[in-house]
Amino acid sequence: MKEVKIGTCPFCGGEELIESNVSSMTSGVCVSKSETRRAILFATVCRDCGSVVRLFCKTPENLYPKKERRE
Numbered sequence: 029m030k031e032v033k034i035g036t037c038p039f040c041g042g043e044e045l046i047e048s049n050v051s052s053m054t055s056g057v058c059v060s061k062s063e064t065r066r067a068i069l070f071a072t073v074c075r076d077c078g079s080v081v082r083l084f085c086k087t088p089e090n091l092y093p094k095k096e097r098r099e
């Protein structure tokens with residue numbers, strides 16, 4: 029997984045960005061209760077203005093095995 033670096037908040041210019049666990053989500057294509065199909069959703073939130081700068085999943089490979097990824 030590539031690393032994304034966010035230096036400052038694009039909305040207020042704040043430099044204090046925190047990562048927070050939002051919830052868990054499951055694949056919409058193949059709904060399964062298997063833990064391997066689950067990935068945790070995280071948000072990068074600006075501590076100064078509260079904007080959600082980025083939403084991301086820390087384990088995207090858990091949603092789709094690489095070979096069956098959508099095109």
Ligand SMILES: [Zn+2]
Nearest residue numbers: 037040074077
């Ligand atoms: Zn901000």
